[in-house]
Amino acid sequence: xxxxxxxxxxxxxxxxAQFQSQHGYSxxxxxxxxxxxxxxxxxxxxxxxxxxxxxxxxxxEGNTRVLKIIEDKVRxxxxxxxxxxxxxxxxxxxxxxxxxxxxxPSATFQVSASMVSGKKTSYVLQVKGASLIEDGILxxxxxxxxxxxxxxxxxxxxxxxxxxxxxxxxxxKEGERIVLRPANSQMDPxxxxxxxxxxxxxxVIRKF
Numbered sequence: 210x211x212x213x214x215x216x217x218x219x220x221x222x223x224x225x226a227q228f229q230s231q232h233g234y235s236x237x238x239x240x241x242x243x244x245x246x247x248x249x250x251x252x253x254x255x256x257x258x259x260x261x262x263x264x265x266x267x268x269x270e271g272n273t274r275v276l277k278i279i280e281d282k283v284r285x286x287x288x289x290x291x292x293x294x295x296x297x298x299x300x301x302x303x304x305x306x307x308x309x310x311x312x313x314p315s316a317t318f319q320v321s322a323s324m325v326s327g328k329k330t331s332y333v334l335q336v337k338g339a340s341l342i343e344d345g346i347l348x349x350x351x352x353x354x355x356x357x358x359x360x361x362x363x364x365x366x367x368x369x370x371x372x373x374x375x376x377x378x379x380x381x382k383e384g385e386r387i388v389l390r391p392a393n394s395q396m397d398p399x400x401x402x403x404x405x406x407x408x409x410x411x412x413v414i415r416k417f
Contacts, residue, residue, distance in 0.1 A: 216411055219323050220245050221256045222265055225276060235276045294322045296333050296353065302367060303337035304391070308375040308407075320353055324412035330356040331411070334367065334377075341365065341377060344392035346413055352377065353412035365410040370401035377410070 224244050228236045238250040247253060257276065260266040267277040298316040301309040318333040325331045336350045344365070346352065354367055366380045368389060376399060378389035389399040 299332045302334045302377050304340045304376050324353050340391040351414040352410045354408040355411045356408040358406050367407040369405040
């Protein structure tokens with residue numbers, strides 16, 4: 210059984226597979242870093258080493274531009290045949306309202322282990338409303354949140370603004386101020402006077 214793929218490893222593996230199918234060889238570390246949004250080549254080194262250790266990729270000796278992808282294991286991963294974990298289902302988030310706790314305080318939600326890093330506390334919220342519909346997050350969807358306060362422009366975050374109102378928005382820092390933007394052209398951005406980050410979205414799950 211292949212090891213658990215974390216989100217960044219999965220993104221790198223998917224890009225590697227796509228690039229190789231198009232070009233017939235592996236991308237450079239710089240190309241990998243740029244494509245997956247990492248500033249550091251050393252981060253890519255670490256991710257590739259992890260993929261090798263977990264059995265998804267083999268290095269071909271003597272050719273630095275060839276990383277052999279183990280097709281069977283990648284296919285299993287893409288089919289979702291990886292371990293799942295249970296995260297607490299904390300409640301509901303609706304833009305501009307307090308976070309509404311779930312009626313069952315012990316409720317859990319099963320997600321693919323590859324969605325979370327495993328290094329930070331994670332939980333699930335159910336979305337109420339349409340503030341992120343243009344990013345494909347719909348009313349009733351479940352969002353997987355990691356309690357990670359190291360956020361970048363464009364990250365979707367859960368934030369408590371103006372002391373007790375919760376919101377799910379895209380985070381941007383513009384100069385000295387923070388703006389929380391919806392992904393819905395019918396809604397206005399928020400310029401909070403106070404803000405407490407609760408974490409950022411690392412996955413979205415839709416139940417049909």
